[in-house]
Amino acid sequence: MHNQNQNTKAAKIAVVLTDPDDWTANAFLTSIRKRGANALPINLSTLSVSVSTSDFSIFSTDLNDLLELDAIIVRDVGISSSLEQISFKFDLLRLFETANIPVMNSPNAIQNAANKFFSFYLFKQAHLPIPRTVVTSDLGVAMKAIEEFEIVVAKPIFGSQGKGIFKLEASQPDLKQKLATLLKERGVLYLQQFVPNHGRDIRVFVVGEEALGAIYRISQAGSFISNLSQGGTPLMCDLTEEMRALAVNATKTVGADFAGVDLIEGDEGLFVLEVNATPSGKGIKVTCGIDVTERIIGRMFERGLRV
Ligand SMILES: Nc1ncnc2c1ncn2[C@@H]1O[C@H](COP(=O)(O)OP(=O)(O)O)[C@@H](O)[C@H]1O
Ligand SMILES: [Mg+2]
Structure with missing residues (x-):
């Protein structure tokens, strides 16, 4: 049924975003429209779900048939104020996937990549070169790692845009105090050898x-x-x-x-x-003139929309 519809009706592709003025989000919308499809900006925090024994729906104030989408591009899931909110957003993406709506990047890929510890484990398994890294909640283990690495970069496991990143040196006199404060704040320390x-x-x-x-x-x-x-x-x-x-x-x-x-x-x-x-495409567009969103949307069409 749906295939027939697709022949007569333009595909409906959502772009998950939080900032309507974001360059990359707008470039995705434009690249989708250039292909003759309908482009729909969606902020995951505006979606609601209703579930009962016999029914299930995902809706927002302006949209009531989100399970009819043909594909979803994720520009940006957004910073969430709670574990529950971020978990719900990723569950929504997983639900779209189980409804056979291609989600690009997949929630699994976004989660793997966003996690600076788990992604490093995957890189190691794939024999990719990575700086030495210790993750610990034990102050003694942290101190030992810094002595060995001499200079470390402390990062949040889930962080981006260079936020919350500090350089710490084995020789600094206030090292133990700094680490203790950071550990109290984060619950776990991610310490990477400075390259x-x-x-x-x-x-x-x-x-x-x-x-x-x-x-x-x-x-x-x-x-x-x-x-x-x-x-x-x-x-x-x-x-x-x-x-x-x-x-x-x-x-x-x-x-x-x-x-x-x-x-x-x-x-x-x-x-x-x-x-x-969930990278920005602006830097590479401005510097090299490459609009990556056209290529990403191209790949989405090549791989096929919802069937
Ligand atoms: N181990 C390291 N050695 C030297 N510089 C680093 C190291 N890790 C991060 N940096 C610097 O900090 C920046 C941000 O680190 P990154 O791991 O990419 O986190 P984010 O997700 O915040 O971008 C990098 O682009 C690089 O300039
Ligand atoms: Mg980075």
């Missing part, structure tokens, strides 16, 4: 099996964090085979269809820092 670098990292954009382009992100003077949202400056980067292979493999390892992969150049080669499965 000495040239004040920049590399953001590679991957769609499917292909690395489309990359930018260096040069950190602001006095900072070691190169995220554009932290004042980093983008610069075109010519992809090497090593960069391509690492970025494509890292993307595949978390199960993502598209991603922004952060690499850092150490003395002995490249390391994977993270895979972002």
Whole structure:
């Protein structure tokens, strides 16, 4: 039945977003419309569910047939105020998937990528180079790791945009106090060996099996964090085979269809820092002129909409 409808009616593709002014969200909407499909912006926090023994529906004030969507692109799930809210948002994405609506990136891939501990475990299993990392709630273990690593970067396990990232050094006199405070705040410490670098990292954009382009992100003077949202400056980067292979493999390892992969150049080669499965496409558009959203929507159509 639905296939017949698809022949006569334009496909309905939702873009999950939180900021209606976001460049990437708007580029997704435009790329969908260019293909002759209807593009629907949706904020997951506006959705409601009704479930009973015999019925199930997902609805919002303006939409009452969300299970009729033909595909979903996730730009941004949004910061949530509680574990319950974030869990509900991911459950909604999982429900769409079980209703045979392709969700890109899949909630599983987004969760794997967002988790800086679990993704590192997956990278290790896939033999990808990663900086040494210790995750612990034991202050003694944390102190020992810092002594061994000499300089560490403490990160939230779930974090983004360079927020909540600190450099700690084995030689600093207030180290134990700082760690104790951080541990109290976070409940668990994620400590990664600092990779000495040239004040920049590399953001590679991957769609499917292909690395489309990359930018260096040069950190602001006095900072070691190169995220554009932290004042980093983008610069075109010519992809090497090593960069391509690492970025494509890292993307595949978390199960993502598209991603922004952060690499850092150490003395002995490249390391994977993270895979972002809800990346911004703005930096690479502005710097290299590549609109990744067109390629992502292209891939979605190639893989097929709801059947
Ligand atoms: N181990 C490290 N060594 C050196 N610099 C790092 C390290 N980890 C992170 N950074 C710097 O901090 C930035 C943010 O780290 P990242 O792991 O990508 O977290 P986020 O999700 O906040 O972007 C990186 O882009 C890089 O500039
Ligand atoms: Mg990053």
